[in-house]
Amino acid sequence: MKLYGSVASPYVARVLLVAKAKGLDLPLAETPGGGIKSAEYLAINPLGKMPAFTDDQGRHLPESVVICEYLDETAQGPSLMPTDPYDRARVRLLCRLVELYTMKELGPFFRNRDPAKRNQAEVATAREAYLSSLKNIEHYLGGGSYACGDSLTLADCVMYPSFLTSGAVLAAFGMTTQFDGLPKLTRWWQAMSTHAVAGPLGKQHLDGFMAFMNAPRA
Numbered sequence: 001m002k003l004y005g006s007v008a009s010p011y012v013a014r015v016l017l018v019a020k021a022k023g024l025d026l027p028l029a030e031t032p033g034g035g036i037k038s039a040e041y042l043a044i045n046p047l048g049k050m051p052a053f054t055d056d057q058g059r060h061l062p063e064s065v066v067i068c069e070y071l072d073e074t075a076q077g078p079s080l081m082p083t084d085p086y087d088r089a090r091v092r093l094l095c096r097l098v099e100l101y102t103m104k105e106l107g108p109f110f111r112n113r114d115p116a117k118r119n120q121a122e123v124a125t126a127r128e129a130y131l132s133s134l135k136n137i138e139h140y141l142g143g144g145s146y147a148c149g150d151s152l153t154l155a156d157c158v159m160y161p162s163f164l165t166s167g168a169v170l171a172a173f174g175m176t177t178q179f180d181g182l183p184k185l186t187r188w189w190q191a192m193s194t195h196a197v198a199g200p201l202g203k204q205h206l207d208g209f210m211a212f213m214n215a216p217r218a
């Protein structure tokens with residue numbers, strides 16, 4: 001069993017967080033052929049993105065949330081899905097809101113992170129959409145410490161690295177307090193930052209992401 005990719009990627013970090021929360025040893029592997037667009041890697045993941053996962057039978061899976069669900073269903077350790085069907089739906093919904101809106105709206109910020117080449121109109125539109133995605137997540141968060149209750153679920157594992165990444169990107173735009181006026185997200189952030197497994201994994205991800213952001217570009 002192995003995971004291809006780098007902990008600097010929020011999509012990879014969410015899978016690593018699921019594995020750690022399950023108590024599963026999931027080693028990170030270098031992408032073969034020198035990168036995610038190489039013929040060797042595309043044979044494993046034709047989407048040409050990280051992560052990709054290979055199970056014990058040598059079968060491959062792309063897409064981080066799909067991998068997270070597969071690990072939750074197949075590995076020993078505490079289930080990361082609630083038992084109540086509505087709560088399960090809410091976990092899937094939160095994962096989807098992060099995926100379809102929050103992370104999508106981060107794209108324009110990431111592309112415009114160089115102030116000298118910034119498209120202000122594109123950033124202004126993304127800012128509205130990004131903040132609106134946060135309000136929707138706030139709406140569906142539960143009343144417990146974590147996203148859906150008082151123990152970790154897949155939603156927490158997907159959300160946490162995503163918001164670490166977005167926090168780092170948005171800081172460059174003066175948006176240093178993502179969760180202002182969003183009490184449930186504020187409380188959730190505190191719980192995640194101090195969680196015994198999520199806290200250290202989150203730090204590892206953020207260190208890697210900052211190194212990636214600060215690396216000199218050609």
Ligand SMILES: N[C@@H](CCC(=O)N[C@@H](CS)C(=O)NCC(=O)O)C(=O)O
Nearest residue numbers: 009010011048049050051063064065
């Ligand atoms: N929906 C994918 C997104 C993965 C993704 O976009 N990964 C980035 C790294 S953070 C990547 O590989 N980008 C390269 C590319 O899109 O060409 C997932 O959840 O696994």
